Amino acid sequence: MLTNTEKVLSVLMLFLVVSVAGSFFQTKSAMEEMVRLEADHKEHVDDVNTEFRERVKNVELDNIGQGKKIQEGRQMILANTKLIYAKADSLGDLIDDLAYEIKRVDRDLSKKIKNVERDLEGVEDNLNRKIRNNQRDITKLKKEVKTLSDEVFPPEEEAEKK
Numbered sequence: 001m002l003t004n005t006e007k008v009l010s011v012l013m014l015f016l017v018v019s020v021a022g023s024f025f026q027t028k029s030a031m032e033e034m035v036r037l038e039a040d041h042k043e044h045v046d047d048v049n050t051e052f053r054e055r056v057k058n059v060e061l062d063n064i065g066q067g068k069k070i071q072e073g074r075q076m077i078l079a080n081t082k083l084i085y086a087k088a089d090s091l092g093d094l095i096d097d098l099a100y101e102i103k104r105v106d107r108d109l110s111k112k113i114k115n116v117e118r119d120l121e122g123v124e125d126n127l128n129r130k131i132r133n134n135q136r137d138i139t140k141l142k143k144e145v146k147t148l149s150d151e152v153f154p155p156e157e158e159a160e161k162k
Contacts, residue, residue, distance in 0.1 A: 002010065
């Protein structure tokens with residue numbers, strides 16, 4: 001029969017074999033679970049990647065359509081900008097021409113106004129001279145009329161003295 005030490009060692013050995021067998025079965029089931037999870041993971045990743053690729057493709061197609069519209073809009077903006085600059089240059093030239101004409105007309109009118117003022121001063125001087133001459137002539141005529149009147153019709157006092 002077996003000794004106590006051999007019995008304890010046998011029990012320990014049996015416990016060890018059962019533990020190893022349990023660990024083996026547990027590891028085997030864990031490995032099977034890992035294989036199943038890995039397969040599920042690959043399937044999920046493939047689904048996500050496929051969905052992602054489809055969405056990226058749709059976004060790219062949308063962007064291509066929008067890109068064409070953006071390019072058309074950009075070209076329209078550039079054309080309008082060129083037109084605005086051309087019109088602004090043309091308008092600037094017209095404004096410069098108009099400013100030059102206004103200055104020229106202002107100079108001409110200023111000269112004409114000064115000439116008219118000088119002419120008016122000359123006419124005024126001539127008129128004043130004529131008025132003075134006329135007043136002198138009128139005074140002279142009045143004196144001559146009085147002298148003639150005195151000669152033709154002598155005053156009564158002088159007539160009485162004679």
